Amino acid sequence: xxxxxxxxxxxxxxxLSGGHAACPGCAGPIAIRQILLAAQQDGRKVVCGIAxxxxxxxxxxxxxxxxxxxxxxxxxxxxxxxxxxxxAAYRSLKRQGKYExxxxxxxxxxxxxxxxxxxxxxxxxLERGHNFTYICYDNEAYMNTGIQRSSSTPKGAMTTTAxxxxxxxxxxxxxxxxxxxxxxxxxxxxxxxxxxxxxxLMRKVQKAVETDGPCFIxxxxxxxxxxxxxxxxxxxxxxxxxxxxxWPIYEIxxxxxxxxxxxxxxxxxxxxxxxxxxxxxxxxxxxxHLIEEIQQDVDRKWQRxxxxxxxxxxxx
Amino acid sequence: xxxxxxxxxxxxxxxxxKQINPDVVAxxxxxxxxxxxxxxxxxxxxxxxxxxxxxxxxxxxxxxxVVGASLAGARTCTAxxxxxxxxxxxxxxxxxxxxxxxxxPLVNRALSGPINIHCDHSDAMGARDSGWxxxxxxxxxxxxxxxxxxxxxxxxxxxxxxxxxxxDGFILSHTLEALAVIEDEQVQEFIGPFSRPDNLLNTDxxxxxxxxxxxxxxxxxxKQQQDAMDAALDVVRQVxxxxxxxxGRSYGLLDAYRCEDADVVMVGLGxxxxxxxxxxxxxxxxxxxxxxxxxxxxxxxxxxDELRETLAGVSMVGVMDRALSFGLGGPLYHEVxxxxxxxxxxxxxxxxxxxGRDLSLDDTRDAFRALAKAKQDGQxxxxxxxxxxxx
Numbered sequence: 146x147x148x149x150x151x152x153x154x155x156x157x158x159x160x161l162s163g164g165h166a167a168c169p170g171c172a173g174p175i176a177i178r179q180i181l182l183a184a185q186q187d188g189r190k191v192v193c194g195i196a197x198x199x200x201x202x203x204x205x206x207x208x209x210x211x212x213x214x215x216x217x218x219x220x221x222x223x224x225x226x227x228x229x230x231x232x233a234a235y236r237s238l239k240r241q242g243k244y245e246x247x248x249x250x251x252x253x254x255x256x257x258x259x260x261x262x263x264x265x266x267x268x269x270x271l272e273r274g275h276n277f278t279y280i281c282y283d284n285e286a287y288m289n290t291g292i293q294r295s296s297s298t299p300k301g302a303m304t305t306t307a308x309x310x311x312x313x314x315x316x317x318x319x320x321x322x323x324x325x326x327x328x329x330x331x332x333x334x335x336x337x338x339x340x341x342x343x344x345x346l347m348r349k350v351q352k353a354v355e356t357d358g359p360c361f362i363x364x365x366x367x368x369x370x371x372x373x374x375x376x377x378x379x380x381x382x383x384x385x386x387x388x389x390x391x392w393p394i395y396e397i398x399x400x401x402x403x404x405x406x407x408x409x410x411x412x413x414x415x416x417x418x419x420x421x422x423x424x425x426x427x428x429x430x431x432x433x434h435l436i437e438e439i440q441q442d443v444d445r446k447w448q449r450x451x452x453x454x455x456x457x458x459x460x461x
Numbered sequence: 462x463x464x465x466x467x468x469x470x471x472x473x474x475x476x477x478x479k480q481i482n483p484d485v486v487a488x489x490x491x492x493x494x495x496x497x498x499x500x501x502x503x504x505x506x507x508x509x510x511x512x513x514x515x516x517x518x519x520x521x522x523x524x525x526x527v528v529g530a531s532l533a534g535a536r537t538c539t540a541x542x543x544x545x546x547x548x549x550x551x552x553x554x555x556x557x558x559x560x561x562x563x564x565x566p567l568v569n570r571a572l573s574g575p576i577n578i579h580c581d582h583s584d585a586m587g588a589r590d591s592g593w594x595x596x597x598x599x600x601x602x603x604x605x606x607x608x609x610x611x612x613x614x615x616x617x618x619x620x621x622x623x624x625x626x627x628x629d630g631f632i633l634s635h636t637l638e639a640l641a642v643i644e645d646e647q648v649q650e651f652i653g654p655f656s657r658p659d660n661l662l663n664t665d666x667x668x669x670x671x672x673x674x675x676x677x678x679x680x681x682x683x684k685q686q687q688d689a690m691d692a693a694l695d696v697v698r699q700v701x702x703x704x705x706x707x708x709g710r711s712y713g714l715l716d717a718y719r720c721e722d723a724d725v726v727m728v729g730l731g732x733x734x735x736x737x738x739x740x741x742x743x744x745x746x747x748x749x750x751x752x753x754x755x756x757x758x759x760x761x762x763x764x765x766d767e768l769r770e771t772l773a774g775v776s777m778v779g780v781m782d783r784a785l786s787f788g789l790g791g792p793l794y795h796e797v798x799x800x801x802x803x804x805x806x807x808x809x810x811x812x813x814x815x816x817g818r819d820l821s822l823d824d825t826r827d828a829f830r831a832l833a834k835a836k837q838d839g840q841x842x843x844x845x846x847x848x849x850x851x852x
Contacts, residue, residue, distance in 0.1 A: 186830050190664035210669035215661045219555055226481035226517065227677035230487060230529030230537075231661050236511040237484040237535060244534075244662055266525065269518030379808065411825045 147186040148356075149347040154182050158213070160191070165211040167203040170369040170376025172383065173282050174200070174211075176340040177253070180280060180364075183216060183347035184249050184354045190214070191354075192231060193251045196224035196258030199289040199368075200282060214289040222262040225270035225279055228252035232275045249354040250277035255366075256297035257287045259325045271330040271359045272428060274459025278353040278360040281323065284368040292371045296321040299391075300442065301435050302423045304371075309426035314435060319442060327361040328397050334360040336396035341383035345394060352396075365392045382420065389417040401457040404450060411447075414440045463641045463708065470633030473601045473640060474540065474566040474626070477608035479510055480648035481564070481739075483580060484535035485514035487526035491545040492578045493630040498540060510843035520545035524552035531561035532670050534660035536612070538563065542630060543570035543584045545846055550588065556623045557592025558682060559671055560689075562615035562655075566608060569731065569783075570630040571816045579817020580630040582730060582784040585760075586792050588851040592686050594624040596762040597730040599716075601638035603758075604628040612652045613700045619692040627760075629732040631817065638738075643708055651707060675741050690762040714764035716756040717747070717771050722732040725754030725832040726772060728797050729781035730757055731811070737781070738827040744833075752829045757793065765800040772801055777836040779809045779828060790845055798843075807841050811846040824848050828837055 146306040148154065160181035167174050177200065185191040191214045195201045201218050218226040228250050238244035252270075254263050259281040267279060286304050287293040294304040294316050303315035328335045334356045338346040346364065353360035367382035369375065374382060386392035387406055391414060392404040415436055418424040427435050468476060475497045476484070488498045505514045515530075517523045520541050527537040541549065546567060549624055556563055571581040585595055594614060594758075599605040604626065611624040628634060643651075674682055698713055705711025718738050720726055727737050734756040742751035755771055757764070772778055778801070782791025789795060794810035801808070811828050814820045831846060 191659050192533075192664065202673050205669050205672040207672040207674040210672060212669050213667055215664060215667045216669045217529060217661055218669070218673075219525055219528055219559075220551055223522060223552065226522035227529035229515065229517075229522075230485060230526030230531075231533040232529075233485045233513040233515045233526065234530035234533035234535035234537070235662060237511065237530075238533075238662070240513075241484070241511050243484075246662070246663065246664065248662060265518060266522050269522050272518070273515065353723070356580035 147183065149183065149344045149351070151343065155461050157182055160185060160213045161204065162211045162213060165174065166206060167199065168370055168376070170379045171199070172340045172366040172368070172379040173378070174204070174345065176282055176364050179340065179343050179346050180251065180350050183350040184251060185214065189247045189249050189354065191251055192248050193296070194219070194224050194228035194231065195328050196254035196263055196372055197221035198255035200253060200255065202289060221258050223266045224254045224258060224263060225251045225267040228277050229270040229273060229275040232277050252277055252279045254279070254281055255289070256281060256283045256285060257295045260321050261295050261299040268330065271327065271332050271361070274355055274358055276359070278350070278362065281363045282366040283363055284366040284371060285320070286357065286371050288368050290370045301418070301427050301438060301439055303426060304423070306310055314432045324361070324363045331400070332360060333358045334396070336361070337363045337392065337394055339365045339383040339387060339392065339394065341380040342394070345401040349396060349454045371423065374420060385412070385417055385420060388412045389414050390443055391417050393447065393450055395450065401461060402450070402453050414443050414458070463643050465639055466642050467637050467639050468601055468605070469496070469635055469637050470601045470604045471497040471568065471635065472500055472627045473605035474608050474628065475504070476642060477605050478538055479504045479647050481536070481538065481609065481612055481652060482510045483512050483538045485515065485527065485530035485537045486539060487517050487523045487530070488539050489517050489520045489523045489541070489545060490544045491520070493570060493634045494540050494545070494566070496634070497566060497568065520548040523551065524549040524556060527563050528552060528556050528559060528561050529794050531563055532559060532661050534657045534662055536655035538565065540566040540568070540569045543572050546584045546588060547572060550591070553588055553591040553593060555671065557686060557773070560621040561623055562621055564608065564611045564615055564626070565623065566604070566626045566628060568630045568634045569627050578630070580632050580783070581815045581817065585625065586784040586786065588625065589665040589761055592622060593761065594622055594759070596624065596626050596759055597757065598626060598628045598633065599732055599734050601633055601636065602640040602710070604633060605640055605642060606704065606708070606712065609648060609651065609655045610700050610704050610712065614693065614696055616655060617696045620689050622686070622689050622693065622695050627731065632732045641708070647707065651704070663682060686798055693762050694764060707734040712758060714759040714767050715771060716758055718754040718756070720753035720755055720775070722751055722769055724751040724777060725777045725779065725829060725836060726753040726755050726775045727779045727781060727829060727832070728755045728757060728793065730760060730783065730793060733781060733783065736820060736822055736825050740822055740829055744826055744829050750829060750833050763796055763800070768797065768800045769804065773804060776806045777832050778806060779811055779832045781811045781813055781828070783814045785812060785815070805834070807843045809835060809843065810845045812845065818849060820848065
């Protein structure tokens with residue numbers, strides 16, 4: 146029985162070693178360590194693929210690698226397709242009696258490699274029904290190449306390609322709802338989580354790797370460099386995103402949505418925006434109206450999620 | 462042992478793939494490759510193969526998936542044409558760098574634009590620097606034979622590189638030919654089992670594939686690929702000879718036809734070389750012109766030494782290109798010229814057949830006559846002829 150018991154987990158060897166080159170405070174490796182520990186249990190081995198991006202370049206600088214599980218990096222936009230090929234090989238070899246062993250396949254990608262350039266590859270692999278789990282570490286911009294806006298960047302955030310200027314207030318478009326897009330594929334398990342809540346994240350990973358078929362977990366991955374906050378505050382940021390309902394924690398299992406965390410007291414989005422330098426310009430008089438718009442967006446989406454949960458519950 | 466079948470080029474490659482019985486095939490439809498995958502899908506549907514057939518959503522994903530499968534220790538194949546190959550382009554380099562012995566029939570078709578579905582070699586030429594071996598088939602028999610040999614060549618310990626088997630779109634892919642095939646067991650014995658001990662599924666020995674190699678290592682990866690390409694020259698020869706012992710059809714890097722006493726020799730790739738052989742016969746018989754044909758079977762690695770040797774003493778060499786390197790000319794022509802550095806005689810470049818424009822026997826005879834005339838006139842400057850193009 147797979148465990149999420151922190152004491153037991155602390156006795157297991159880390160599967161992503163220290164000494165990699167991620168920035169101080171980066172939430173990515175924190176999430177990946179939890180994910181690998183959760184997945185590789187009960188004799189099940191993990192084989193991973195990763196898209197080009199922060200986590201790939203910082204952990205695989207030849208001749209070193211921080212990964213203590215097999216890993217393949219192919220290119221930027223094809224983590225899902227590459228892992229789908231490895232998974233097909235596994236099924237083929239196993240069926241022919243050429244391989245024994247129990248392997249769970251994990252594909253990783255950042256938001257650039259998942260929401261944007263890798264979306265087709267992901268969609269194809271989901272539709273084909275490969276038995277794998279795709280994990281997006283979503284830091285809401287192209288951080289690896291220098292904080293350019295992606296379709297995951299939230300409205301109002303400034304990036305190097307959507308700067309706040311005399312006539313611009315950062316990114317004008319809303320963040321793409323990738324989790325909903327993935328869910329629309331009708332795959333068996335889809336979830337959102339964050340690195341601040343290891344039990345939630347690890348339970349979801351275990352759920353995913355134990356589920357037959359394609360699964361998807363979208364993990365918010367706060368980035369001190371890109372979001373502009375003190376490196377020690379990454380987990381605080383993830384928590385604040387949940388408390389403000391900017392990043393709802395939920396899962397969709399066999400089409401039924403369940404919200405895992407409902408803040409007792411929903412914090413105003415203003416607190417979230419205030420905590421990060423990327424939103425600083427919103428607090429100038431000419432942009433302040435945007436804060437209200439962003440609050441309304443968040444409220445609307447949260448209400449919709451609550452309504453969907455209630456409807457799914459009623460149908461069950 | 463062997464028997465004869467009537468197969469198109471697509472069918473012959475599909476039949477070879479069936480006999481290879483790859484662990485994983487990932488493919489995406491594109492004309493004129495489609496029928497090869499229809500046939501293969503039927504083999505899968507009938508349980509004739511053990512293959513996991515991954516019907517991906519693009520050629521980019523086809524190549525990505527076979528790289529993943531190959532690195533997981535599976536024997537893998539795919540197939541494509543033209544724009545499909547262009548979409549794979551990024552991953553072609555990665556497949557070679559990761560030393561994935563993927564076998565891919567490429568049904569040659571003109572690259573867009575304008576969009577066109579017919580044969581030329583612009584697709585293959587775009588991939589000539591990607592680190593893949595490229596073998597060109599003259600007919601459907603060769604397409605079949607080349608696909609089988611490609612497995613051995615790709616997986617050879619001295620090579621471990623992907624191989625593209627090029628066959629001309631429609632001209633071969635959709636043309637029925639009677640050809641000799643060997644039995645499934647003979648194929649399996651010839652290719653042997655695939656083994657890649659360092660693979661993704663070897664969880665006892667976790668490795669990272671496709672790592673980030675910077676200034677201090679990247680160059681060594683590339684030099685090793687070049688060394689493997691150099692070694693592949695011998696491997697292509699050895700495998701071709703061994704295949705000859707099995708089937709009676711031997712293969713080398715080049716196929717020299719009536720070159721020994723030839724005054725003029727035409728160099729080229731693919732199905733056109735069959736036409737050129739006929740033209741050479743005709744002109745020798747009817748006009749007393751001593752014509753020879755030199756087919757480049759193995760285009761990558763480029764057999765520089767053997768080509769030099771074969772063309773030494775030939776005073777007039779023509780090169781037929783079914784592709785253009787814009788701003789330079791025919792790519793094969795320039796490579797042959799470079800290989801012949803220091804050898805006598807000017808050379809003529811014949812650009813032909815782009816977008817599937819037909820090259821008749823008459824056109825080919827005219828090209829030989831142009832060579833003979835240039836020799837007779839004592840022409841010293843190289844020249845380019847565009848066959849049948851309206852100015």
